[in-house]
Structures are given as structure tokens and as C-alpha cells.
Amino acid sequence: MTPAGGHWPIIAGMAAITYALRAVPMIAPWGRIDARIEQRLRYLPPALFAALIVPSLLAPAGTLQGGVRLWAGFFGMAVGWRTRSIPVTILAGLGTFALLRWLGA
Amino acid sequence: MNDREGAGGFRDGFVQTLPLWTGVAPFGAAYALAARAAGLDAAETAGMSLLVYAGSAQFAAAALFAGGAGPLAILLTTFIVNARHILMSASLAPPLRRYSPLLRAGAAFVVVDESYAMSVRRVLAGSGPAYLVGSGVSLYVAWLSGTTAGIAVALGVAGLGPIGLDLVFPLSFFVLLIPYLNAPPALIAAVVAGGLGLGGRLLLPGPWYLLLAAIGGMLAGDAAASRGLVPRKRDAATE
Numbered sequence: 076m077t078p079a080g081g082h083w084p085i086i087a088g089m090a091a092i093t094y095a096l097r098a099v100p101m102i103a104p105w106g107r108i109d110a111r112i113e114q115r116l117r118y119l120p121p122a123l124f125a126a127l128i129v130p131s132l133l134a135p136a137g138t139l140q141g142g143v144r145l146w147a148g149f150f151g152m153a154v155g156w157r158t159r160s161i162p163v164t165i166l167a168g169l170g171t172f173a174l175l176r177w178l179g180a
Numbered sequence: 181m182n183d184r185e186g187a188g189g190f191r192d193g194f195v196q197t198l199p200l201w202t203g204v205a206p207f208g209a210a211y212a213l214a215a216r217a218a219g220l221d222a223a224e225t226a227g228m229s230l231l232v233y234a235g236s237a238q239f240a241a242a243a244l245f246a247g248g249a250g251p252l253a254i255l256l257t258t259f260i261v262n263a264r265h266i267l268m269s270a271s272l273a274p275p276l277r278r279y280s281p282l283l284r285a286g287a288a289f290v291v292v293d294e295s296y297a298m299s300v301r302r303v304l305a306g307s308g309p310a311y312l313v314g315s316g317v318s319l320y321v322a323w324l325s326g327t328t329a330g331i332a333v334a335l336g337v338a339g340l341g342p343i344g345l346d347l348v349f350p351l352s353f354f355v356l357l358i359p360y361l362n363a364p365p366a367l368i369a370a371v372v373a374g375g376l377g378l379g380g381r382l383l384l385p386g387p388w389y390l391l392l393a394a395i396g397g398m399l400a401g402d403a404a405a406s407r408g409l410v411p412r413k414r415d416a417a418t419e
Contacts (some may be wrong), residue, residue: 085251089241089258090231093331093334096262096290100270102281107208115402121360121398122373124262124353126390127240129374130381139379144344161355162206168351172344 143180147172185308193299193314200294201322204235207352208326209333211238216334217247225334229327233292233320234358237261244390254390260394263369268296272303272312279309290316338347365405373397 132148133139151168156166184192201409210228228238237258244254268290276284287309295316302311361367373393380389388406 078218079382083227084218084246085230085241086231088251088255089228089234092258093232093234093237093253093262093265094289096259097269097291099284099292100266101273101276101284101288114405115398116313118366118369118398118401118405119260119264121357121366122234122369122401123240123390123394124360125370125374125397126242126377126393127353128350128357128377130377130389130393131243131346133378134381135346137308144347147344148347149351150334151347152354155351155355156358159355161203161210161274161359163353164351164355165210168250168347169344172326174348176344 143172143175147175186309187310189302189310190314190317191313191356193295193316194318195314197294197315197318200298200319201325204294204319204322205329207235208323209330210348210352211235211242212226212327212330213334214242214346216240216331217346218242220245222331223336225331226324226327226375229324229325232258233289233323234258234262234265235292235323239349240390246346253391256391258262260391265291268293272296272300273282275303276304276309287316289315290320291320292316294319320384353355365401368404369397369401371397372400 132145135144147168150171152162154167155161156163181234186389188358211226211229214230215238216222228241232238236394240257240261241254244257272291290313295312295318298315299312302310357370361370373396375393376396377389377393378393384392
């Protein structure tokens with residue numbers, strides 16, 4: 076899980092990439108980005124979020140997995156739909172997980 | 181709107197962004213919990229918030245670290261998650277050209293979703309970078325405070341083992357996804373990406389499913405918009 080030399084080289088790379096993305100258009104002399112690319116990138120956030128959510132909920136270890144974890148996840152998402160609050164949603168999901176485990180499920 | 185420049189503008193940006201701390205600080209704490217659960221030590225968890233300062237990308241990196249992904253997948257994911265910052269900076273750049281390159285280089289570090297949303301009207305109206313920088317620094321302090329709090333909590337619960345902490349990822353991203361779902365092309369992008377992501381996770385080796393699903397979903401959403409499923413100008417994803 077922990078690579079040799081720690082995570083620092085990757086963190087430094089992430090920092091360089093992220094700063095470059097923010098700084099290059101700000102300090103470079105050229106004008107606007109290609110309109111076609113700009114159009115496509117608009118659909119990146121919903122696609123990326125869904126790509127992160129579905130596998131980590133249904134197949135966290137690479138095979139389909141149900142049980143307590145999945146039910147807690149669904150309940151947390153229902154609470155998220157109502158509240159739109161990240162901390163409340165996390166509390167609901169983890170709380171349900173702990174409760175079901177405690178009940179012996 | 182009081183468009184002050186200089187120290188007054190910085191102060192306005194900082195103070196008027198304080199309400200957003202209620203969202204940003206807990207998100208920082210949740211990131212720290214996820215990063216600690218993924219095996220990063222306390223210094224690495226704090227260092228990433230200090231140096232990278234990008235919530236969704238840091239969350240995604242923690243998930244990839246937890247799954248044992250390699251450096252290339254994590255850096256590529258960082259690029260893809262943060263690619264939108266190019267567009268935000270590009271839209272802020274023209275009215276800031278008359279300021280020094282050093283000032284612009286500093287301001288660029290704090291261009292995040294929330295500071296952009298708070299300041300874009302003022303910047304485009306020609307009132308300079310002070311408000312943007314004040315708002316961005318305010319959010320940076322909130323992000324670091326939240327991260328620090330999350331590290332403190334994680335140190336307290338270290339060793340508790342599997343308590344469902346990995347549910348933090350799908351639950352947080354679900355809340356971030358909700359605002360997009362009422363625009364049909366964005367909904368199509370999410371459904372296609374979710375299906376590709378699950379299929380890729382089950383069938384492909386390694387973490388590449390994430391990039392494949394994100395790009396596939398993005399192109400599907402764009403194709404749906406191009407076919408006129410919804411007028412582009414009224415698309416919530418374009419806000």
C-alpha cells in the first residue's frame with residue numbers, strides 16, 4: 076500500500092500538475108482555449124463522479140459485493156439526496172454501517 | 181457591489197467567503213480521514229492539502245492510493261480532475277493582464293471552484309485580483325483547518341480497522357454529483373460513466389477503469405448535447 080520512499084514524489088507531481096493547470100492560462104500570452112474542448116470538458120465532472128461512485132460502492136475489491144456495506148451506502152445516498160450535505164451524508168452512511176454491524180447483520 | 185482594490189478588496193473577498201467555510205472545512209476533514217485510511221501518514225496528508233489544494237483531486241488520489249494504484253494513474257487522474265481549472269483561469273486572465281506576472285502567478289494558486297464563483301463577476305468588471313485572492317486565501321485557510329482537524333480525529337481512531345470508512349468516497353462524490361443530474365446530457369454522462377466504471381472495474385486489471393469511464397461518460401454527455409437533447413445554453417452543467 077505504501078510505496079518505497081513514501082507518497083511525497085506523487086504529491087509533488089500532483090502539486091505541479093494542479094498549479095500548472097491554474098497558472099498557464101493566467102500568465103501565458105495566448106487567448107482562449109479551443110471551444111470544442113471547452114464544450115466536452117463541461118461533462119467531465121458528472122462523468123468522473125459517477126465513475127468514482129459506482130465501482131467503489133458495488134465492487135470495492137474488484138468483485139460484486141453486497142451486504143451491510145451496500146445497504147449503508149444506499150441509505151447514506153438517500154440522506155444525501157435530501158440534505159445535499161457531505162458531512163450529514165457521511166454520518167448517515169457510517170452510522171448505519173456501525174448500527175447494522177452492532178445488530179449483528 | 182463595492183469593488184475595492186488592494187487591501188480592502190482582499191479583506192472583502194476573505195470575509196464574504198467565510199460562509200463557505202461550513203462546506204469546505206468538513207470536506208477537508210473528510211479528505212484527511214480518507215487519506216489516513218488509505219495509508220498516508222499525517223505529514224503527507226497535510227502536505228497534500230498545503231501543496232495541491234484541490235478537494236476532488238485529493239479525494240480521488242486517496243481512493244487510488246487505497247486501491248494500490250501506481251504514480252502514472254494518480255497523476256493522470258489529477259490532470260483529468262483538475263482540467264477544468266484551465267478554463268476558469270482562461271476566463272479570468274484577460275482583465276488581469278495589466279497586473280504584474282508575479283501577482284498573477286500568485287493569484288493562480290488560489291483559483292478553485294468556490295473562489296472563482298465568488299469573484300468572477302468582479303474580476304471581469306475590471307476591479308483587479310484582490311477580491312479573488314482574498315476569497316481564495318480564505319478557502320485555503322478553511323481547507324487546511326479542516327485537514328488538520330481530520331488528521332487529529334484519525335489519530336484518535338487509528339487501529340479501529342474496517343469501520344466502513346471507505347464509504348466516505350462514494351457518499352461524498354454522490355453529494356457532489358447531485359446538482360448535475362437535472363441536465364439530461366450530464367445525466368447521460370453520469371449513467372454511461374457509472375456503467376463503464378463498474379464494467380471496467382470487474383473486467384480490467386488495475387485502476388484504468390476510472391479514466392476510461394470518465395472520458396467515455398464525458399464524450400457520451402457531449403454527444404447527447406450535440407444531438408440537441410437539450411439546448412446547450414440552458415444546460416445546468418454549463419454554469
